[in-house]
Amino acid sequence: MSAMTEQSGGPTLPQRRRLVTDIPGPRSRELMARKRAAVADGVGTVMPVFAARAGGGVVEDVDGNSLIDFGSGIAVTGVGNSAEAVVRRASAQLARFTHTCAMVTPYESYVAVCEELARLTPGDHAKKSILLNSGAEAVENAVKIARYHTGRQAIVVFDHGYHGRTNLTMALTSKSMPYKHGFGPFAPEIYRMPMAYPYRWPTGPENCAEEAAAQVIDQIGKQVGAANTAAIVIEPVLGEGGFIVPARGFLPTLAAFAKENGIVLVADEIQSGFCRTGQWFACEDEGIVPDLITTAKGIAGGLPLAAVTGRTEIMDAAHVGGLGGTYGGNPVACEAALGAIETMRELDLPAKARRIEEIIKPRLLTMAEKHPVIGDVRGRGAMLALELVKPGTKDPDPAATATLAGACHRAGLIVLTTGTYGNVLRFLPPLVIGEDLLNEGLDILQDALSRL
The missing domain is CATH 3.40.640.10 (Type I PLP-dependent aspartate aminotransferase-like (Major domain))
Known part of the structure; x- marks a missing residue:
């Protein structure tokens, strides 16, 4: 996967994580204040960061931060944002x-x-x-x-x-x-x-x-x-x-x-x-x-x-x-x-989804061996998840899940939580994401688990 991805009507979007402010940055915080004033509170926000551009495997926010995308807008942008066709x-x-x-x-x-x-x-x-x-x-x-x-x-x-x-x-x-x-x-x-x-x-x-x-x-x-x-x-x-x-x-x-x-x-x-x-x-x-x-x-x-x-x-x-x-x-x-x-x-995106599983799943299984907070690793293709539990039990641990997601967000990795018990961390990267970004995102997750 190229380090750059073409965006129609604009310059190429570099395929790398880049943090220039805290997450969220000052412009995103300003926009979040406007959202609170104008948008009904029932519309929640996973990550208080406002997007400016997106493509390939990254989302660039209004403060110039470039975030690795493991969410795809909840499985929507499998072909990437602004795919040429x-x-x-x-x-x-x-x-x-x-x-x-x-x-x-x-x-x-x-x-x-x-x-x-x-x-x-x-x-x-x-x-x-x-x-x-x-x-x-x-x-x-x-x-x-x-x-x-x-x-x-x-x-x-x-x-x-x-x-x-x-x-x-x-x-x-x-x-x-x-x-x-x-x-x-x-x-x-x-x-x-x-x-x-x-x-x-x-x-x-x-x-x-x-x-x-x-x-x-x-x-x-x-x-x-x-x-x-x-x-x-x-x-x-x-x-x-x-x-x-x-x-x-x-x-x-x-x-x-x-x-x-x-x-x-x-x-x-x-x-x-x-x-x-x-x-x-x-x-x-x-x-x-x-x-x-x-x-x-x-x-x-x-x-x-x-x-x-x-x-x-x-x-x-x-x-x-x-x-x-x-x-x-x-x-x-x-x-x-x-x-x-x-x-x-x-692009044969079914094959790319299988390749994403080949990269992500073994690393998640290795993390599970080291961290008893991970009760289960599951999913297929580019639809994978960790279920977090209180170590030594199968009791759901939504607090640990929220903490882990927050740590990933602050480090520039977009991840989503899910599950009936709120204790599942899910991974839905765009199917066109570069393997270097996949591995960097997994490094961030691994680091966040180690500090959990």
Whole structure:
């Protein structure tokens, strides 16, 4: 990876960490004061640093500090910020028109994105898509479609799952604070099942897949009834719940159960999709072919776009006019998505994600051997995490997690915390990051662990 990355319309952005002030610097502190005065307090901030430019594997702040990016805007900028093809195609579209509404006068790029999704998503069956603005919209529409297609109402979701912040997707989401607390009542007919969480399974990881799947199937039968279940909605690798990789065998058993009972299997690939786990989609790891797949985040190189893609007979179930939205599939975002997919293919970003795992995971495992605060190392590709616990136990240690993240931030490394218990440090670097930056970021993490 070059030490410089091209930025459209401006000079190259050096691919190095550089600290010229404390983190946050004076300009960021000034802007944070303005934010507190003008922006609702409910909009949180992970790192009180204001961005000025970004590209490759770095974010440059308004004080001139250059920070190593292990967050990718929460798995959005997998192709990097201002990727050449994204900027070129989106800029050209801006000059043509910004909006007509795809439901009024459609445009080719909307169709082209749907054609790409049909090619890229798992399965060789006939597929169609709808385009939307956000991951929550995608999940909500997947539920609408599944209910219409089956004529059923019940939706099955899982412990530690996260699906969005709208009323329905809050109901689907497992964690209360900060996502659901105080915002109820929530949508009905949502049923939560155990997740095959290997690190925390009571009888050990070797029994996790079989026992968890048996519990889920039993509970659906007792509490819901398979004949009443419209959809099973699951993240193939859980995101906000703590980067949990379900025990192998769990997802195939659920997929078989869904197929046997006419239940729509919805794979929520909003955080795990588009090359992030070393494959185009995480469900490919165990050969899962979902009936519907929801995507967003990495789909358009940083522009807001989301999709539901699925079997034609399911996607076509809803009446004309029942699906859509004013901004869904905005033409600028569609062109950005085509540019992002072009970049993913040209640079073989699934392979780059696997290479990132080859660099990061062994070092995390070595850190775990030295630091008993690390209870688990997990993830795939460029979606990796540490779960922190009180040494000698499996008791979550969110305080240590926050301290570790803060130390990384002050040293110029952007990292994110996550997890139901707030005790997981997650790593989501851009898939185009240079290996030197990866290793430097890991050096910062190692140093912060040593001082923890």
